[in-house]
Amino acid sequence: MSSVTRETDGNTVNSQNDERPILEIKDLEVGFNTQNGLVKAVDGVNITLYRGQSLAIVGESGSGKSTTAHAIINLLPGTGKITGGSIKLDGQELSTATPKEMEDIRGRRIGFVPQDPMSNLNPVWSIGFQVEEAIRSNGIASGKKDVRARAIEVLKQAGLGDADRRLKQYPHQFSGGMRQRVLIGMGLAANPQLLIADEPTSALDVTVQRVILDHLETLTRDLGTTLLFITHDLGLAAERAEQLVVMYKGKVVESGPSVKILKDPQHPYTQRLVAAAPSLASRRIQASDTPLAELDIHAPAEAEVVDLIATAEARAEAREHAADLPPAIVVEDLTKVYKIRGSGEFKAVDNVSFQIAKGTTMALVGESGSGKSTVAKMLLKLEDATSGKIIVGGQDLNALGGKELFNLRSRMQPVFQDPYGSLNPLRNIGNTISEPMSVHGVGTRKSRQARVFELLDQVSLPKMLVSRYPNELSGGQRQRIAIARALALKPEIVILDEAVSALDVLVQAQILRLLADLQAELDLTYLFITHDLAVVRVIADHVAVMQKGKIVEYSSTDEVFDNPQQQYTQDLLAAIPGASIELAS
Amino acid sequence: MAGYILRRVLQAVPVLLGTTFLIYFMVFAMPGDPIVALFGDKTPNPAVIEQLRERYHFDQPFIVQYLLFLKGIFVGDFGISFSGQPVTEILAKTFPVTLRLAALAIFFEMIAGIGVGLIAGLRKGKFFDSSALAVSLILISVPVFVIAFVAQLVFAINLGWFRATVGPGAPLQDLILPALVLATISFAQIQRLTRSSVIETSGQDFVRTAASKGLSRRRIVPVHILRNSLIPVVTYLAVDFGTLMVGATVTEGIFNVPGVGRTLYQAIIRGERPTVVAFVTVMVLIYLVVNLLVDLLYAVLDPRIRYAK
Incomplete structure (x- = not known):
C-alpha cells in the first residue's frame, strides 16, 4: 500500500512549478480517546497542495477524510486530537499552534464550508448577523455600515442575488441550496488563501448541487483561492478537482491526477470504488459493449467485486x-x-x-x-x-x-x-424482523424464529445477529435488516x-x-x-x-x-x- | 400575532368558567357549617346566624350563589371575608408580597442555576461538573422545610444576617432569606437543564462552523451556545414563576410571610368560601397568563416558531 502512495506522490509534486506548497500535511495521525484506548482515525496521511490547485479527498464514511479536514483547522470533535505528524500552512506549523493563533488563521486564512447546510447555521440568529460576525471577527470591515455592505457583497458573490433584502431573514426561511450559498459566502468572507469544502453539496439535489459547485469553482478561480474538496463521490471528485487523494480506513491508498486515477486505478480499493460508483458505472454501460469482461481483468482475485454492471445485466434478463x-x-x-x-x-x-x-x-x-x-x-x-x-x-x-x-x-x-431512524433501538434484530409476523399472526414462535434465520441468510447477514441491537451494526447492515423486515411477510x-x-x-x-x-x-x-x-x-x-x-x-x-x-x-x-x-x- | 393572542384569551374564558365552577362546587360541598364554625365553642344567636347567612347568600340554592359570585367577579367584587374585610382588599395586600418573593426567588435561581449549569456543561465530566451534580442531588433530596429551618437557624438566628421572620409590610431585605430557600428547590433543576442543554448545543454543527469562521471562544459561548441553550430553561423559569406566584405555603408559613400561600391556607382551614374561591380564581388567571407569556416568549427566543393568525 505504501509503495503505491509514494509512487503517485511523486507525480503530484512533479506537475507543479510553484515551489512552496500552500498546504503540506506530513504523516498526520489523529486519534480519538475511547473506552478501548486511543483509536486512530487518521494514520500517516500525506497531502501536498499547491497554490491555485484543487484537490479532492475521496473516501467512504469512516475513512478519515473529514477528520483530516477538521484536523487542519484544529476543530476535531470530542476527544479527537492530533497525535503525530505535521500540518503546514504556507510554511507555518498548525498542529502546535496556540488557540489564539488558530483563531486568527480560521476564517482569515483558511475558509471552511461544512457539509450539511441544514445544521450549520444557527437557527436563532438571522443570516445577516451570522455573516456579519464572520466579517467583523476577521477584521475585514468595522463600523456597522461597512460590515453590512461587505456582508451583502459576500452573499451576492456566493450567488444570493437579493442579499440586501435577505439579511434580516432566518435560516429556516432559506432552502438548502440558499443556505449552502450563505455558508460558502461565510467561508470566503475574508478572502482566505485556502478553502476547505467538506462535502459541500451532498445534502442537496443534483441540479442544485451542480449549480453550487459550478459557482464555487468559478469563484475560487476568480479569487485565486486554493480548494481542498472532500467528498464520498468519486465521480464528483474527479469532475471538480485536478488532484485526487483516495482514503481508506485512515490511510491514503492512492493519490495523483484525477483522470489518471479513474482510468487506471492501482489500488484494489480504488478499483472497487471505480467499479461501484453508480455514476461512472452507468456511463460504462454506454461506453463499452463488453463491460463485464473488461472489469474482470482489473478485478483483483481476492477482493469481493461488487459490480453494478452485473446487476444491470441480471435485471435485463428478468x-x-x-x-x-x-x-x-x-x-x-x-x-x-x-x-x-x-x-x-x-x-x-x-x-x-x-x-x-x-x-x-x-x-x-x-x-x-x-x-x-x-x-x-x-x-x-x-x-x-x-x-x-x-x-x-x-x-x-x-x-x-x-x-x-x-x-x-x-x-x-x-x-x-x-x-x-427506521429501526427501533430498543428491540434486538430478531424481534425487529419477526415483528411483522407476530402482528399478522403468521406461524408459531418457533416457525417465526426459523423464518428470521432464513431472512438473515437471504440478506447475507450472519445468524448470530438476532440477539444484537441496531446501534451495534453499520449503516449497510441496518439497511439489510430493514429489507429483511420488509420481506418477512413474503410481500x-x-x-x-x-x-x-x-x-x-x-x-x-x-x-x-x-x-x-x-x-x-x-x-x-x-x-x-x-x-x-x-x-x-x-x-x-x-x-x-x-x-x-x-x-x-x-x-x-x-x-x-x-x-x-x-x-x-x-x-x-x-x-x-x-x-x-x-x-x- | 394579535389574532393569536385574542384566540388564546378567548380560549381562557371557558377554562376560567369551568375551574371556578368546580372550585365553588367543592367548597360548597365541604362538610360543616362555616357560619357555625365561625363562632367556635360559643353558641351564637340564631338571629345573627340568619343575618350572616343572608349576607353571604348561604340561604340561596347553590347555582344562584355561583351566579351571584360570577356577577361579582365582573364588577370586581369578590365578596366579603368572614372578618368583614372585602376579599379584593385581601388580594391586593397578599399578591404583591408573593410577587416580590417570587421575583426574588426567580432572580436567584436564574443567576445561580444558569451560571453553574453553563460552566458544568462546558466542563462536562470535570471536577466542577461532578460537584455541581452532587450539590443538586442533595438539594433535590432534602425537603424544603428542612432547608428553611436550617437557613433560618444558621443565617438569621446564629449569624444574625437576616431577620428570622418577615416584618410588617414585608420589606425586600426580609424576603431575601425565604427567596433563597425557594430558589434552592428549582436551582437544581435549572442547573441540570442548562447543563444538558449546553452540552447538546456545544455538539451542534453550527458551533463548529462559528469557530471555523474565526470567532473567539469568548464570542461563541454566549452568542452561539448559551443563547440557544436557554430556550428550554427560560420556559422552565416562566412556569416556575407561575408556581411561585400561587404561593409557597410551607416557606411562607415558616418565615411568616403575609403572602398568598399562608393566607389561602388559613382561609381553607376556616372554611372561608369567598376568600378561597377568590384566591383560586386569581391563581387560575395567573396560570393562564403565564402560560400565554411562555408561548409568546418561545416565539421571541426561537425565530422558527411563529404563530399563525
Whole structure:
C-alpha cells in the first residue's frame, strides 16, 4: 500500500512549478480517546497542495477524510486530537499552534464550508448577523455600515442575488441550496488563501448541487483561492478537482491526477470504488459493449467485486418475460392536496398515473419537494389520496375496509431511507424482523424464529445477529435488516423510499445487488423512489420523472437515459456527477 | 400575532368558567357549617346566624350563589371575608408580597442555576461538573422545610444576617432569606437543564462552523451556545414563576410571610368560601397568563416558531 502512495506522490509534486506548497500535511495521525484506548482515525496521511490547485479527498464514511479536514483547522470533535505528524500552512506549523493563533488563521486564512447546510447555521440568529460576525471577527470591515455592505457583497458573490433584502431573514426561511450559498459566502468572507469544502453539496439535489459547485469553482478561480474538496463521490471528485487523494480506513491508498486515477486505478480499493460508483458505472454501460469482461481483468482475485454492471445485466434478463403479466400496481390520476393555513392549497401530487408490471422495478425520480415520497405514502395508505385511484393486485385501495387493508399491508412492505431512524433501538434484530409476523399472526414462535434465520441468510447477514441491537451494526447492515423486515411477510410489492441514498457507494452497490437478486428469486415488484438518477439506471426497468407533483417523463429506463424528452430530465441527467468524464480508454 | 393572542384569551374564558365552577362546587360541598364554625365553642344567636347567612347568600340554592359570585367577579367584587374585610382588599395586600418573593426567588435561581449549569456543561465530566451534580442531588433530596429551618437557624438566628421572620409590610431585605430557600428547590433543576442543554448545543454543527469562521471562544459561548441553550430553561423559569406566584405555603408559613400561600391556607382551614374561591380564581388567571407569556416568549427566543393568525 505504501509503495503505491509514494509512487503517485511523486507525480503530484512533479506537475507543479510553484515551489512552496500552500498546504503540506506530513504523516498526520489523529486519534480519538475511547473506552478501548486511543483509536486512530487518521494514520500517516500525506497531502501536498499547491497554490491555485484543487484537490479532492475521496473516501467512504469512516475513512478519515473529514477528520483530516477538521484536523487542519484544529476543530476535531470530542476527544479527537492530533497525535503525530505535521500540518503546514504556507510554511507555518498548525498542529502546535496556540488557540489564539488558530483563531486568527480560521476564517482569515483558511475558509471552511461544512457539509450539511441544514445544521450549520444557527437557527436563532438571522443570516445577516451570522455573516456579519464572520466579517467583523476577521477584521475585514468595522463600523456597522461597512460590515453590512461587505456582508451583502459576500452573499451576492456566493450567488444570493437579493442579499440586501435577505439579511434580516432566518435560516429556516432559506432552502438548502440558499443556505449552502450563505455558508460558502461565510467561508470566503475574508478572502482566505485556502478553502476547505467538506462535502459541500451532498445534502442537496443534483441540479442544485451542480449549480453550487459550478459557482464555487468559478469563484475560487476568480479569487485565486486554493480548494481542498472532500467528498464520498468519486465521480464528483474527479469532475471538480485536478488532484485526487483516495482514503481508506485512515490511510491514503492512492493519490495523483484525477483522470489518471479513474482510468487506471492501482489500488484494489480504488478499483472497487471505480467499479461501484453508480455514476461512472452507468456511463460504462454506454461506453463499452463488453463491460463485464473488461472489469474482470482489473478485478483483483481476492477482493469481493461488487459490480453494478452485473446487476444491470441480471435485471435485463428478468425484464424480458415480465411484460405480458397483469400489473401489480396501477395508479390513476392520483392527486394529493394539502391545505396550508393562511395561504390556501398546495398540490403535492398532481394527476399522477403509472403502472408497474409484476416482477419489475419502477423508479420514481425527482428532487426534494417533487411529491415522490407523498406518492409512496399514499400507496402505503399512510396518507389518504385527495382524488384518484390506486389499484394494488386488482384491489382498489380506497374501497378497502380496515380488515382488508390490514391484510393488504402484509403484501406490500416499505423500506425507508434512514437505516438509523427506521429501526427501533430498543428491540434486538430478531424481534425487529419477526415483528411483522407476530402482528399478522403468521406461524408459531418457533416457525417465526426459523423464518428470521432464513431472512438473515437471504440478506447475507450472519445468524448470530438476532440477539444484537441496531446501534451495534453499520449503516449497510441496518439497511439489510430493514429489507429483511420488509420481506418477512413474503410481500409481492416492496416500496423503497430512498432506500440506498444514505449509504456509502460500496455498500450501496451491495444493497442494489441484493435487491436485484431478491427480485429474481422472489419475483418481487419494486417501486424505487430516489433523487439519484445514477442508481436508477442499474435497478429500474421503467422511470417516471416527477417535477412539482407531476410526472413529466415516463418511459423505459433506456429510453429516458438515451433519449430524454424533457428539458428537466436532461438537466437531471447532466447533473449526475462524473457523467461527463470519459472513461473508455 | 394579535389574532393569536385574542384566540388564546378567548380560549381562557371557558377554562376560567369551568375551574371556578368546580372550585365553588367543592367548597360548597365541604362538610360543616362555616357560619357555625365561625363562632367556635360559643353558641351564637340564631338571629345573627340568619343575618350572616343572608349576607353571604348561604340561604340561596347553590347555582344562584355561583351566579351571584360570577356577577361579582365582573364588577370586581369578590365578596366579603368572614372578618368583614372585602376579599379584593385581601388580594391586593397578599399578591404583591408573593410577587416580590417570587421575583426574588426567580432572580436567584436564574443567576445561580444558569451560571453553574453553563460552566458544568462546558466542563462536562470535570471536577466542577461532578460537584455541581452532587450539590443538586442533595438539594433535590432534602425537603424544603428542612432547608428553611436550617437557613433560618444558621443565617438569621446564629449569624444574625437576616431577620428570622418577615416584618410588617414585608420589606425586600426580609424576603431575601425565604427567596433563597425557594430558589434552592428549582436551582437544581435549572442547573441540570442548562447543563444538558449546553452540552447538546456545544455538539451542534453550527458551533463548529462559528469557530471555523474565526470567532473567539469568548464570542461563541454566549452568542452561539448559551443563547440557544436557554430556550428550554427560560420556559422552565416562566412556569416556575407561575408556581411561585400561587404561593409557597410551607416557606411562607415558616418565615411568616403575609403572602398568598399562608393566607389561602388559613382561609381553607376556616372554611372561608369567598376568600378561597377568590384566591383560586386569581391563581387560575395567573396560570393562564403565564402560560400565554411562555408561548409568546418561545416565539421571541426561537425565530422558527411563529404563530399563525
